[in-house]
Amino acid sequence: MDASGFGLAVGTYEEARAMIGAVSGPHSAQIDVSAALIKLFCAAVQDPNPRYWDDDVEGGIVAPPAMLMTWLMPLEWTPTGQRSENLLAAQVPLPGEILINVSNEAEFYTDARPGDKLYVTERLVEVSPKKTTSVGSGHFITTCSNYYNQRDELIGEITNVMFRFGAPEA
Incomplete structure (x- = not known):
């Protein structure tokens, strides 16, 4: 593993440009959507929406859309040592050892519910020419x-932009 932790x-x-259009996945979540985790999240952010708390409202508890990426986050450790595959953005061959998130835009189509087993596919949309920013x-x-x-x-779609760069020379 490199210094970024992403390999x-x-x-x-x-x-990198030759990879545009590449698809990775499907990658399955290591945990299922659960009412307990939904309630823990909503308690942490103090969201009183009854759809996230009450089994008797609108067909049962649903997960807040803001949790969508949470379900697919890799576990930091498992007893078997099994690790999730790297983000597609980490697989794009470019110079630079630093990868930071710049933005994301999400569209939601249906609810995730307790018991759902989610999976994700990723597609490489664009790689910009070299740009200079305040960080490098x-x-x-x-x-x-x-x-x-x-x-x-389809539960939702997230378009994400990351910036891959090298540490500025001192």
Whole structure:
């Protein structure tokens, strides 16, 4: 593993551009959607929406849309040592050892419910030419992640932009 913790692939801008359109996944969540985790999240953010608390409201408890990415976060440790695959953005071969999140935009289509088993597919949408920002020079990487339940229903879509760059020279 490299210093980023992501195991970043190293290569050229041309190699990265050749990956545009690449798809990774499906990657299955290591945990199922659960009412307990929904309630813990809502308690932490003090969200009183009855759809997140009451089994008798609108067909039962649903997960807040803000939790969508949570269900697919890899566990930091398992007894078997099993690790999740790296983000697609980490697999794009570029120079630079630092990867930071710049933005994300989400669209939600249906609710995730307790008991759902989610999975995600990612697609590489764009790799920018080299840009210079206040943190350094590098490339913006845009990916689109589609989140599905076990019935193959699209729960939501998240477009994410990350910036891959090298540490500025002292």
